[in-house]
Amino acid sequence: MADLANDLASPEYLHGVEQGFWDLPERDGNFVYVNLHAPDQRSFLARLDCSSYWEKPIVCLFANPRTRQVDLSCWPNGNDVFLRWIKFKPHPQVPPFICWDQDGGGIEIGGHKEWLPQKRWQSEPNQIVTYLNFLRRMLHITSNGYSRQK
Amino acid sequence: MSEHHHHELKLETIEVRIHLERHGLPTEEVVVAFEGSINHLLLAQNIAEVLQLEAEEILAEISNPEVLHPEHHYGNLKLACVEVHFETESAKHHFPPSATWERVHQWGCKRFKVASDACANLEVHSGDPKGPVLNEAKPIGHHHGCAVVWLVKPGPENNG
Numbered sequence: 001m002a003d004l005a006n007d008l009a010s011p012e013y014l015h016g017v018e019q020g021f022w023d024l025p026e027r028d029g030n031f032v033y034v035n036l037h038a039p040d041q042r043s044f045l046a047r048l049d050c051s052s053y054w055e056k057p058i059v060c061l062f063a064n065p066r067t068r069q070v071d072l073s074c075w076p077n078g079n080d081v082f083l084r085w086i087k088f089k090p091h092p093q094v095p096p097f098i099c100w101d102q103d104g105g106g107i108e109i110g111g112h113k114e115w116l117p118q119k120r121w122q123s124e125p126n127q128i129v130t131y132l133n134f135l136r137r138m139l140h141i142t143s144n145g146y147s148r149q150k
Numbered sequence: 151m152s153e154h155h156h157h158e159l160k161l162e163t164i165e166v167r168i169h170l171e172r173h174g175l176p177t178e179e180v181v182v183a184f185e186g187s188i189n190h191l192l193l194a195q196n197i198a199e200v201l202q203l204e205a206e207e208i209l210a211e212i213s214n215p216e217v218l219h220p221e222h223h224y225g226n227l228k229l230a231c232v233e234v235h236f237e238t239e240s241a242k243h244h245f246p247p248s249a250t251w252e253r254v255h256q257w258g259c260k261r262f263k264v265a266s267d268a269c270a271n272l273e274v275h276s277g278d279p280k281g282p283v284l285n286e287a288k289p290i291g292h293h294h295g296c297a298v299v300w301l302v303k304p305g306p307e308n309n310g
Contacts, residue, residue, distance in 0.1 A: 012282070019285040039287060084309045101308040115308070136283070137304055142270040 002054035002127060008032065012129040021136045033068065034132060038139040040148040044076050046135060048128065049104070057121040058131050059104040061096060062088070072096060076138070082145035085138060102131060161186035166193055167224040168212070170200065172244045173231035173296050188223075201229065201244060207253070211246045231296035234258040235279075236272075245290055251299070252286035258301050272301040 007013065008025050016022045023035040030051040036044045047070065049059040064071035075088040075096065083089070087110075088096035097105030099112075102121040106112050124130040139146050163183055170178045182196045194208040201208070211227055212218045218225030229244035232254050241261050245253060251274050259269035275281045279300045290297070 015282045019283070019288065021283075021285060085307065099309045106309070120308070133283070134307060137273075137307070140286075141273070141304065143267075 002125070004032070004050050004053045004128065007126045007128050010126055010129065012126050013132075016129070016132060016136070021140075022132055028068075032128065033063070035065070036132070036135055036139065038076065038146065038148070040150075042076075042149055044074065044139075046132075048131065050128065054122065054127055057102050057104040057107065058127065060098050060131065060135070061105075070096065077147045078138075079145035079147065081143070082138065082147070085144075100134060102127075102134065164188055164223055166218075168193070168197055168218065169224075169226045170197070171226065171228040173229075174242070175244075197227070203246070207246050207249055210248060214248075228292065230290045230293055232290065233296045233298045234261065234301065235298070236262040236264065236301040242296060247292050248289050250287055250289055251284045254290065254299060255286055255301065262301075264301070268303070272303055275300045275302050 008027075013025075017024055020037055022037065026033045030049060030053075032048045032050055034046045034048065036046055038044065043065075045063045045065045045068075047061050047063040047068070049061075061070045062075040063069055064074045072088050076082075076086060078086065085099055087094075087099050095109060097103070097109040099106040099110045101112065101115040101118065107115050121127055121130070138144050163185060164187070165181060165183045166188055168180045170180060172178075178200065180197050180200055182193050184192070190209060190212060191205065194205040194212060197212070198205040198208045212225065217227050228247070230247045230249075231242060231244050233240060233242045234254060234257070236258055239262050241258075243257060243261075245257075255269070255272065255274050258264070259266070259272070264272070274284045274286060276284055277298055277300075279302050281300070284299065
């Protein structure tokens with residue numbers, strides 16, 4: 001049975017800390033805040049809503065590190081490829097979300113209802129580390145289009 | 151000019167000896183003689199040639215007093231052995247321990263003739279293709295034996 005506390009203390013999570021990809025988590029109920037480190041020395045605070053962990057996909061948004069509120073100025077930016085996943089400047093009436101088949105926002109806001117029965121978020125045993133590795137790849141792999149600050 | 155004066159102007163010959171320690175290979179010694187003072191770049195170039203590395207990265211190593219003390223004329227450079235795998239190929243190489251994993255990534259792409267755009271999309275995994283990903287900004291450091299890493303292309307991610 002997947003357990004959020006166990007997954008946050010797992011060797012896979014701690015490997016990411018030791019490698020400098022992300023920091024130790026801070027929990028506030030179902031919300032987990034994780035500071036992610038980009039290759040250009042910038043950091044982004046991911047707010048991961050882990051309600052019904054494992055049964056449902058995580059919903060991730062980026063937050064202001066001071067206020068912990070979702071703040072569009074604190075989202076990582078990138079080219080058109082990057083913005084296919086990290087959607088923080090879509091239509092004015094559409095809230096920001098992450099359009100990935102393991103994020104609840106992609107299913108609810110992005111309208112990809114076909115992703116729900118696939119349960120891709122259960123494809124690996126550690127749901128939150130799988131999510132953080134996705135964000136790591138977004139920031140670190142060049143072809144994903146993250147705009148590095150020079 | 152008298153023979154005596156001529157003798158006084160002759161610069162001292164300094165012989166610098168660097169022991170190279172590489173896992174799986176006998177210790178090798180690089181000896182370079184200098185007139186008057188040590189030219190560190192020239193020394194680095196001589197060592198780099200033996201190790202098939204760039205002189206700049208050796209220069210960084212020999213600037214470390216633990217490798218070559220400024221007042222000594224001998225030093226010991228212990229290289230990190232890395233076995234790099236890509237698809238069905240593999241190759242071993244020795245790197246300065248202060249070099250980053252990005253250096254290994256670039257070396258592997260060159261060794262296995264990976265195109266630069268494809269190279270930029272590879273990750274460095276420790277141990278096996280599904281092993282933990284290494285942060286390429288971090289130094290290789292020292293390892294027991296030869297560290298095994300894989301250059302891996304991550305699978306596609308679904309999006310809208």
